[in-house]
Every structure is written in C-alpha cells, then in structure tokens.
Amino acid sequence: MGLVESGKMPKPLTKLLNLSRKYSIWAYQWGLACCAIEMGAAFASPRYDVMRLGVIPFPASPRQADLVVISGTVTDKIVPAIKRLYEQMPDPKYVISMGSCTNCGGPYWDSYSVTKGVDQIIPVDVYVPGCPPRPEALLEGVVLLQERIQNEDMAARWRGEQDRQEPIIVG
Amino acid sequence: MTLTDAQQLGYINAQAADGRVNVELETDDGMVLNMGPQHPATHGTLRLVARLDGEQVTSADVMCGYMHRGYEKLCEVRSYPQVTTLVNRIDWLGSFANEVPFILAAEQLMEVEAPPRAQWIRTLLFELSRIANVSLFIGDLALQLGAQTPAFYAFRDREFVLNQIESVTGGRFHPNFDRIGGLKDDLPKGWIAETKAAMVRLRAFCDEMEGLVYGNEIFQSRTRGVGVIPAAIAQSYGLSGANLRGSGVDWDLRRDANVGLVYDQLDWKVWTHPDGDSYSRCWVRLQEVREATKIVDQICDGLPSGAIMAKVPRIIKVPAGEAYIATENPLGQMGYYVVSKGDTGPFRVKIRSASFNNISIAPWLLRGVYVPDIITILASLYFILGDIDR
Numbered sequence: 001m002g003l004v005e006s007g008k009m010p011k012p013l014t015k016l017l018n019l020s021r022k023y024s025i026w027a028y029q030w031g032l033a034c035c036a037i038e039m040g041a042a043f044a045s046p047r048y049d050v051m052r053l054g055v056i057p058f059p060a061s062p063r064q065a066d067l068v069v070i071s072g073t074v075t076d077k078i079v080p081a082i083k084r085l086y087e088q089m090p091d092p093k094y095v096i097s098m099g100s101c102t103n104c105g106g107p108y109w110d111s112y113s114v115t116k117g118v119d120q121i122i123p124v125d126v127y128v129p130g131c132p133p134r135p136e137a138l139l140e141g142v143v144l145l146q147e148r149i150q151n152e153d154m155a156a157r158w159r160g161e162q163d164r165q166e167p168i169i170v171g
Numbered sequence: 172m173t174l175t176d177a178q179q180l181g182y183i184n185a186q187a188a189d190g191r192v193n194v195e196l197e198t199d200d201g202m203v204l205n206m207g208p209q210h211p212a213t214h215g216t217l218r219l220v221a222r223l224d225g226e227q228v229t230s231a232d233v234m235c236g237y238m239h240r241g242y243e244k245l246c247e248v249r250s251y252p253q254v255t256t257l258v259n260r261i262d263w264l265g266s267f268a269n270e271v272p273f274i275l276a277a278e279q280l281m282e283v284e285a286p287p288r289a290q291w292i293r294t295l296l297f298e299l300s301r302i303a304n305v306s307l308f309i310g311d312l313a314l315q316l317g318a319q320t321p322a323f324y325a326f327r328d329r330e331f332v333l334n335q336i337e338s339v340t341g342g343r344f345h346p347n348f349d350r351i352g353g354l355k356d357d358l359p360k361g362w363i364a365e366t367k368a369a370m371v372r373l374r375a376f377c378d379e380m381e382g383l384v385y386g387n388e389i390f391q392s393r394t395r396g397v398g399v400i401p402a403a404i405a406q407s408y409g410l411s412g413a414n415l416r417g418s419g420v421d422w423d424l425r426r427d428a429n430v431g432l433v434y435d436q437l438d439w440k441v442w443t444h445p446d447g448d449s450y451s452r453c454w455v456r457l458q459e460v461r462e463a464t465k466i467v468d469q470i471c472d473g474l475p476s477g478a479i480m481a482k483v484p485r486i487i488k489v490p491a492g493e494a495y496i497a498t499e500n501p502l503g504q505m506g507y508y509v510v511s512k513g514d515t516g517p518f519r520v521k522i523r524s525a526s527f528n529n530i531s532i533a534p535w536l537l538r539g540v541y542v543p544d545i546i547t548i549l550a551s552l553y554f555i556l557g558d559i560d561r
Contacts, residue, residue, distance in 0.1 A: 032215060033263060033556070037263060037344070038344065040326065041330075044322060044324065046327050047326070050482065077239070081208055108240050110245065111244070111245055112241050112244065118539070131345065132344055134343065
C-alpha cells in the first residue's frame with residue numbers, strides 16, 4: 001500500500017479500492033444489552049440479513065474487524081474492555097454506536113454506574129438512536145457508513161492527516 | 172528493563188483479575204480460564220473465572236456487575252409511571268412480563284383492581300413475551316452447542332410474536348404498555364385472528380425444534396446427564412422457573428400464587444422433568460412455549476368485553492405501605508417489594524430477579540465438569556445479564 005500512503009494513488013484506483021472496502025466490512029458485534037438482540041435480528045435473522053449489504057458479522061477477533069457495533073448499555077465496569085477492543089482493531093476502523101444508552105446514557109442518564117455515551121472513550125462514526133433501534137435503523141446506519149467509505153480520501157485518512165469527519169446521525 | 176518470570180506472571184495475573192483481557196495462564200494449582208466479560212456463551216457481559224486441572228474445572232467463580240445500571244436507586248427518583256419504562260429493560264427478551272409485578276404491587280397499595288378485560292389482555296401479553304423470550308433461548312442454545320441453523324429459525328419465527336406485540340403496544344421490545352389500573356390501549360382490529368395464526372406458526376416451530384435440536388443425537392449426548400441439579404439443591408439455592416421444574420419440583424407461581432392475572436380461569440399444565448440435567452431444563456422450556464401458545468389461544472377465544480382502565484386519579488400518588496408481588500416470568504420468579512411513603516414515586520423498590528438466583532448455583536454446578544460442558548450448563552441455566560445485574 002505504498003501508493004496509498006504516499007498519496008500518489010490514481011483516482012479511479014482509489015474508487016475501486018473504496019468500493020471493495022465498502023462491500024467487505026467485517027463487523028464485530030459488541031452486544032451488551034437489549035440492543036444486542038436487535039443487532040442479532042439485523043445481523044443474523046433471515047428477515048433483515050445484513051450480509052446482502054456486504055457486511056460479514058462473524059469475525060473471530062477484533063483484530064480482523066473493520067467495524068465494531070457497540071450496542072447496549074456501557075457501564076463504567078466494561079469501559080476498559082471497550083477501550084482495549086478499539087485499540088486492538090486495525091486501521092481504518094469504524095464505530096457504530098447503537099441505541100440511546102451507548103449514545104448518551106439513554107434512560108440511565110442519572111445512574112451512578114452507567115457511562116453516559118461511548119463517545120467519551122472512543123470516536124464514533126455513526127449514531128443510531130432508539131431504545132432499542134429497529135433493525136432497519138441499524139441497517140440504515142450501515143448503508144450511510146458505506147456511503148462515507150465510498151467517498152473517503154484514503155491517502156489522507158491513512159496518513160492520519162484528515163481530521164475526523166462529523167459523525168453521521170441516523171434518522 | 173527486563174522482567175523476571177515471576178514479575179511477568181504477576182502482571183498477567185493482575186490483568187486477569189482486572190477483567191480486562193482473556194488470559195490463559197499456568198499457575199501452580201493448574202490453569203485459569205477466563206471466560207468473558209464478552210463471550211457469546213455468557214449472553215452478554217458475564218465473566219467466569221474457572222480454575223482448571225487439565226480439562227476439568229476445579230473451581231469456578233462468577234463475576235457479575237458488568238451490566239449493573241443501578242435500577243433500585245433509579246426507581247427511587249422516578250414516578251410510578253416512569254418506573255415501568257425502566258423495568259422493561261431488566262429482562263429484555265420478555266419485557267412486558269417485567270412490568271406486571273410492579274404494576275400489581277402498586278395497584279395493591281392503591282387498592283384498585285384492573286377491569287377483567289385488562290387482566291385478560293395482561294395475561295395474553297405476558298404469555299406472548301414468554302414465547303418471544305424462550306423461543307430465542309432455544310435457538311441460542313443450539314447456537315452455543317455448535318448448530319447455527321436453529322438460531323436463524325428462532326429469529327425468523329420470533330418475528331411473528333414481536334409483530335403481534337408491536338401492533339398492540341407500539342414497541343417490539345419494550346412495550347411500556349401497563350398502567351396502574353389497566354392498560355394503555357385496547358387491542359387493534361383483526362389482531363385476534365392474526366395472533367391465532369402466529370400461534371400456529373409457533374407450534375410448528377416447536378415441533379421443528381423438537382426434531383432438529385432436541386432429537387439430535389449430538390445434542391442429547393452433550394446435555395443428558397450433564398449439570399445435574401438434585402431437587403433439594405435446586406430449592407436450597409433458590410432456583411425458580413424452568414431450572415427448578417427441570418429438577419422435578421412442581422412449583423409454578425402462575426398456578427400456586429396467582430395474583431392479578433387470569434391463569435386460574437384457564438386450562439393449562441405445569442411441565443416438570445425428573446432428571447434435573449441440562450436436557451431436562453431445556454425440554455421443560457420447550458414445553459412451556461407450547462403451553463403458552465395454548466394459553467394464548469384460550470385467551471383469544473374467551474376474552475371478555477368491557478373497559479380496559481379502572482378509575483384512577485390523573486396524578487398517581489400511592490398511599491404509604493409495603494407490598495410484595497411475584498410472578499412467574501419467563502426466567503423464573505420475579506418479584507418487586509415496593510415501599511411507598513405516599514409520594515408520586517416509590518420510596519424503595521427491591522427487585523428480586525430470577526437470573527441472579529439461578530446463576531448463583533453455577534460455582535456449585537461447574538465444579539468437576541469438563542470445559543465444553545461449561546458452555547452447555549451455562550446455556551441450559553439460561554440467564555439474562557440485565558436480569559442478573561439490574
């Protein structure tokens with residue numbers, strides 16, 4: 001990938017590479033609470049079936065994943081594990097924050113043990129609101145993320161020059 | 172700087188104790204296997220620390236608290252109608268069932284009774300959430316024992332139940348439909364016929380699973396005789412639900428201590444199994460799904476007409492007092508001990524959830540089993556993390 005890092009990649013090739021990245025996202029499922037069931041419905045049920053979008057939801061380890069879906073209530077006790085998970089993932093990596101609890105604490109906004117938003121620990125690319133969001137909402141989040149990946153300037157991103165884009169908010 | 176072996180081991184040990192990583196390490200008294208806090212077999216974020224001697228578990232500890240959200244404290248600062256929104260999320264697979272005991276306890280304190288139609292619809296939704304809960308359990312059970320197809324089937328057929336719940340309550344998961352004195356709305360038009368059709372689907376699903384999973388030789392050899400809980404032990408650990416009935420104890424709160432629901436007017440059966448092993452617990456759950464579809468059919472046929480809401484004041488203030496109501500939830504006995512001081516919100520709520528007691532037997536049960544059996548036993552105990560930690 002020397003071409004990519006040096007920024008000398010021809011434009012059509014970038015498009016092609018982005019296209020293949022877009023349709024081969026390996027998504028790591030980090031299911032914590034109620035949203036994990038809706039994520040399971042979106043990722044593993046025949047009715048919603050995320051694989052038709054080119055997302056493979058069964059990586060064996062975060063080291064093989066491009067995308068992590070944090071779904072459910074993030075408590076202070078699980079935070080170190082989430083941070084470690086994110087650090088283990090190879091770049092370029094994306095994070096979908098699914099559900100109100102993960103976005104901002106949700107119904108536990110005044111609880112003593114809940115982390116109010118996973119974005120305090122790791123950068124989030126897509127916020128999917130809802131308590132829990134319907135599987136369709138998660139799928140839309142995936143599609144919007146794919147659009148972003150398609151238009152990404154990889155050279156800048158991979159050199160770390162590009163500032164993080166504004167997060168996508170579904171709905 | 173180089174570390175000595177002892178220092179390295181100490182570092183790894185400290186990290187393992189911290190629960191941040193999955194570490195397998197060799198110690199003087201065998202190996203420590205750290206499962207979780209994120210492991211598919213733990214239904215969320217349960218951490219299991221097992222000490223192994225070769226392939227056998229010498230001792231196992233359950234570390235919970237990764238999903239602790241402070242429900243009992245939060246209930247103190249919410250008003251009564253707001254609490255139902257919270258308690259929905261305790262056992263997130265059968266949400267409606269969580270609301271019922273709390274609402275019944277509040278109704279007992281206020282001395283109101285829901286009209287008959289509301290009671291019947293409550294029972295109906297209660298059983299629907301039981302089906303939604305346990306049908307996913309069956310798929311998940313097979314998934315953990317290495318079969319993927321049943322999980323897809325479970326997700327497929329569960330949608331029929333969720334559709335019905337959604338068309339009444341507006342929520343697939345968290346209905347928040349129960350009110351003190353009745354229900355929010357009546358059933359929509361044409362719902363009864365749709366539900367009956369869905370129940371036919373669910374019965375077919377049960378038959379399918381009975382052949383596909385329960386009749387499978389590999390499944391039987393992995394679950395029969397594994398994780399046996401004698402009836403006396405089950406009772407002394409405070410197990411409830413199918414875990415208790417799978418040990419041959421004929422005890423079901425729906426029949427034995429029915430409050431506020433209409434189980435006494437219906438014709439149904441409590442299933443038990445004398446063996447007490449993993450297979451019997453799973454088998455009892457499958458029969459309960461079947462029985463629940465029959466209960467739903469009976470309610471659909473015998474639903475009385477009338478109001479769905481009793482007369483309650485607009486601003487709900489519950490008189491001072493204490494009440495404890497327990498119901499037979501999909502996971503077991505779920506009880507709320509509500510203390511009121513005459514305010515708009517409860518003074519103290521103690522939640523007795525089934526999974527916390529059910530998982531408490533795991534250290535006893537896991538001693539001496541082989542490593543693959545840990546998965547079987549945890550799967551058959553069937554706990555939900557939100558129900559353990561609250």
